[in-house]
Amino acid sequence: MTPIRFAAAAATLALFAAPFAAHAAPPAITAAIADTGRPAADLAKDASRKPAEVIEFARIKPGETVMDIWPGSGYWTRLFSDVVGPTGKVYSYIPAEIADFKGDPVGVIKKLATEPGRGNVVEVSDPLASPPPPQFEGVLDVAFTFENYHDTYDPFMKGADVAGFNRAVFKLLKHGGYYVVIDHAAPAGSGLSETNHNHRIDPATARAEIEKAGFVFDGESKVLANPDDPRTALVFDPSIKGKTDRFAYRFRKP
Numbered sequence: 226m227t228p229i230r231f232a233a234a235a236a237t238l239a240l241f242a243a244p245f246a247a248h249a250a251p252p253a254i255t256a257a258i259a260d261t262g263r264p265a266a267d268l269a270k271d272a273s274r275k276p277a278e279v280i281e282f283a284r285i286k287p288g289e290t291v292m293d294i295w296p297g298s299g300y301w302t303r304l305f306s307d308v309v310g311p312t313g314k315v316y317s318y319i320p321a322e323i324a325d326f327k328g329d330p331v332g333v334i335k336k337l338a339t340e341p342g343r344g345n346v347v348e349v350s351d352p353l354a355s356p357p358p359p360q361f362e363g364v365l366d367v368a369f370t371f372e373n374y375h376d377t378y379d380p381f382m383k384g385a386d387v388a389g390f391n392r393a394v395f396k397l398l399k400h401g402g403y404y405v406v407i408d409h410a411a412p413a414g415s416g417l418s419e420t421n422h423n424h425r426i427d428p429a430t431a432r433a434e435i436e437k438a439g440f441v442f443d444g445e446s447k448v449l450a451n452p453d454d455p456r457t458a459l460v461f462d463p464s465i466k467g468k469t470d471r472f473a474y475r476f477r478k479p
Contacts, residue, residue, distance in 0.1 A: 250277040253287050257307030262341060267300050273467040274371075276304055278448040282473060283405040285309065289366035292316040292349075292397065295323075295373035297330070299337040305369070306346050316365075319350045322382045353377060354389030357397050365397045369405045372460075372471070375426040378417055391438035395478055404440055404476040406431060407449065409469045412456045424460045428472040440476035449473055 249255075254277050285291055287310045293302045295318070302317045309315060317334045324331050331350050338346040377387045394404055411418070411425035419425040436442060454470035 250281055251286075253308045253310070254280050257304045260303070260307050263303060266298065267303065270300055274300070275448050276301075278446065279407070279473065280304060280308060282444075282446040282448070282475060283367055283369055284403055284475070285367050285369075288312040290314045290316070290364055292318055292365050292368045292394075294318050294368060294370035294394075295320065295376070296334055297373075299334055301369065301371055302334065302337060302346060303340075303343070306343050309345060311345060313345055315346045316349050317346055319348070320353045320377075320382070320385070321350050322353060322385055324350050352385070353382065354386040354393055356393055362396045363399050365402055366399060367403045367405060368394045368398060371407045372409060374406050374408045374431055375420040375424055378420040378426075380421060388434065388438065391435055391440075395438050395440065398478040400478055402478050403443065404435065404478070405474070406435065406476070407471055407473045409460045410454075410456050410472050423458065425456060425469075428474070431472075432474060435474075435476050439478070441479055443475045443477040445475065446473040
């Protein structure tokens with residue numbers, strides 16, 4: 226095939242292929258997911274958690290200051306650390322109410338912060354609803370919590386003030402900053418009845434609580450939705466684990 230015919234064929238193929246091309250995430254997100262320093266355990270969660278779509282929905286960008294609330298093993302903290310880069314910062318926040326849990330959640334994040342390239346990660350552990358010190362008010366671009374908002378109501382949280390927690394997040398964020406909440410959906414109208422039983426929460430209840438703190442609903446993503454989940458099983462049940470119907474809400478501080 227002559228160069229001219231080859232070029233024409235390639236252009237035609239591109240024309241037909243373009244509508245079906247996969248969505249390309251911003252370079253910083255793509256690079257974060259491809260980081261060879263990510264543990265194998267994190268990589269194994271990618272298919273279920275869809276990090277490219279989730280981080281783009283959260284609108285996290287290089288140079289920003291982000292809080293990963295209830296970070297667990299640090300899956301999102303590592304990704305956010307790469308996305309915001311050396312000019313950004315990630316506060317990995319462990320509620321003091323769970324600091325003594327088996328597995329040493331505070332120690333896990335302290336160790337993570339010593340990994341190569343994680344100098345922008347800061348471990349924080351305070352009671353859930355603690356008002357932020359004045360110097361920390363209005364510093365965050367994004368506050369993010371994944372599959373743990375419902376836990377703030379569980380007995381092991383010792384009656385923590387969830388409304389106070391949402392108000393504290395509001396104070397921490399800059400004007401125009403985002404609060405992203407992703408969690409396992411409970412049946413509509415169930416309110417808080419499933420938070421401890423099945424580790425789920427009614428999306429409408431979560432939204433109403435957060436808006437009451439002063440936030441404006443800014444959008445939702447269906448990337449983690451599963452309409453085949455009846456929303457009635459324990460999220461750790463093998464039949465649904467990793468495949469629950471999860472809502473993803475983004476709120477903005479006016």
